[in-house]
Amino acid sequence: xxxxxxxxxxxxxxxxxxxxxxxxxxxxxxxxxxxxxxxxxxxxxxxxxxxxxxxxxxxxxxxxxxxxxxxxxxxxxxxxxxxxxxxxxxxxxxxxxxxxxxxxxxxxxxxx
Numbered sequence: 001x002x003x004x005x006x007x008x009x010x011x012x013x014x015x016x017x018x019x020x021x022x023x024x025x026x027x028x029x030x031x032x033x034x035x036x037x038x039x040x041x042x043x044x045x046x047x048x049x050x051x052x053x054x055x056x057x058x059x060x061x062x063x064x065x066x067x068x069x070x071x072x073x074x075x076x077x078x079x080x081x082x083x084x085x086x087x088x089x090x091x092x093x094x095x096x097x098x099x100x101x102x103x104x105x106x107x108x109x110x111x112x
Contacts, residue, residue, distance in 0.1 A: 039107035042097055053093045056086040059107065072100060 015025040040058045044051060058065050062085055069082045072089060076096045080089040089097070094110075101108040 039109045040101060042094055042101075042108055042110040044092060044094060050090070051092045053089040053091065053097060054086060055089075055097055058085060058087070060085075072097060075100065 015021075018025055037059060038057055041056050043054050045054055046052070058068070060068065065085050065087065066082050069080055069087050072078075072087065072093075073080050076089065076091075076093045078089050078091050078093055080087060082088075098108065
């Protein structure tokens, strides 16, 4: 029975796609082409009667998207999550997200 490393405490967890360490990963998830090149899309969804602000197609790598989520959650005093480079914020925060993108010169579209 082989031992497959699935998590490491030093922050060098293996890639979920190929199982290699970050420096040796050659799968499409780590390639620069996986980063969208167009403007971020901002929209509102209703889920079980609740309003959710969804931001996807963000032209940033996953690490930067998670940092963006942390900043938006603090700035907007809201909960949220990041799933597959898509940010989901609890509540209607389109104006706040749009203002943040405009202040940081990130191209965006939707809810003008």
